Amino acid sequence: MSKKVVVIGEAREGSLRNVTFEAIAAANIVSDGGEVVGVLCGNGDLSEMGQEMVYYGADRVITVSNEELKTYTTEGYGQAVYAVIEDESPEGIIMGHTSQGKDLTPKLASKLESGLISDATEIVAEGGNIVFTRPIYSGKAFEKKEITDGLVFATIRPNNIPAPNRDDSLAGAVTTKDVEIKSIRTIVKDIIRKSSDGVDLSEAKVIIAGGRGVKSAEGFEPLEELADVLGGTVGASRGACDAGYCDYSLQIGQTGKVVTPDLYIACGISGAIQHLAGMSNSKVIVAINKDPEANIFNVADYGIVGDLFDVVPQLIEEVKQM
Numbered sequence: 001m002s003k004k005v006v007v008i009g010e011a012r013e014g015s016l017r018n019v020t021f022e023a024i025a026a027a028n029i030v031s032d033g034g035e036v037v038g039v040l041c042g043n044g045d046l047s048e049m050g051q052e053m054v055y056y057g058a059d060r061v062i063t064v065s066n067e068e069l070k071t072y073t074t075e076g077y078g079q080a081v082y083a084v085i086e087d088e089s090p091e092g093i094i095m096g097h098t099s100q101g102k103d104l105t106p107k108l109a110s111k112l113e114s115g116l117i118s119d120a121t122e123i124v125a126e127g128g129n130i131v132f133t134r135p136i137y138s139g140k141a142f143e144k145k146e147i148t149d150g151l152v153f154a155t156i157r158p159n160n161i162p163a164p165n166r167d168d169s170l171a172g173a174v175t176t177k178d179v180e181i182k183s184i185r186t187i188v189k190d191i192i193r194k195s196s197d198g199v200d201l202s203e204a205k206v207i208i209a210g211g212r213g214v215k216s217a218e219g220f221e222p223l224e225e226l227a228d229v230l231g232g233t234v235g236a237s238r239g240a241c242d243a244g245y246c247d248y249s250l251q252i253g254q255t256g257k258v259v260t261p262d263l264y265i266a267c268g269i270s271g272a273i274q275h276l277a278g279m280s281n282s283k284v285i286v287a288i289n290k291d292p293e294a295n296i297f298n299v300a301d302y303g304i305v306g307d308l309f310d311v312v313p314q315l316i317e318e319v320k321q322m
């Protein structure tokens, strides 16, 4: 049965995040030929980004612009999105399983007295039903979920559901809605970006991750060079973060970021279960480790037994010659 589905878009520094387009793809599956309505909150003129959501498959987009929405706060964005949802009465809501998505959607779900399927990695229409796949037990297993009654509310893991191709011939209205934002108790003073090059790990296509085997902050330099030549970014295990070799913003795993890049190269990482929880869904995993018994080789598509300080420079040279 066709549905009206709202997609909550996400922008950062004036650009839509790729997961917004993936959420539109997901919403189009859930809507089953119904209407996909984008919502975008922020401050200033959001019409260009709203138009972009149309080019990626939203039937129409509602923007909510307000000085109080300049930076994300649960209270501000919660009020803005809730006001749109009240107007639209959708049968489905989709958002990215990002920091914002993880923060905003449970609050909305509780206000709407709805369930929520979080962190979906696949959505398929099966015999008239929509089936969501999501990881459980820290990624050791996957469960399939169906919502048989009420609102179909879900967050999707970045980099799993392919975004539609942009089509600039698609047309759809981009309208604005005024929402009075009241009693915000959170004041964002400053945003300090710690990630090495501004690439969000959860959306990176190539990640070169270092573990305790990297041995020092300087030991990360060859990994950064490999990331540069491959157009990727650097991540880390908690072992490396705890040892002070890099910032915790790079941590991947159960208590760090969950990533699904096309290519994950683990350097000097043993493959503890808590680390695997954040990266085992990567499309291609390459492990470099001195220890042939290291657990990381159990999830790797390609394993290199060797010293990372020999192997990584060789990889850099090979890639440079390609």
Ligand code: FAD
Pocket (backbone or CB within 6 Å): 210, 211, 212, 213, 214, 236, 237, 238, 239, 240, 251, 252, 253, 254, 255, 256, 257, 267, 268, 269, 270, 271, 272, 273, 274, 275, 278, 288, 289, 290, 291, 294, 306, 307, 308, 309
């Ligand atoms: P180690 O386990 O010490 O492994 C280092 C590896 O480097 C070894 O396999 C060694 O053979 C190899 N090595 C050494 N020198 C070289 C060399 N020159 N060349 C090649 N290989 C070399 N961990 C996470 O990563 N993310 C999380 O989110 C996370 N959350 C956790 C939550 C909880 C509640 C707990 C209890 C733990 C969590 N951990 C997490 C920690 C986790 O259990 C491991 O301790 C951690 O992942 C180990 O990091 P590591 O693989 O870098 O270090």
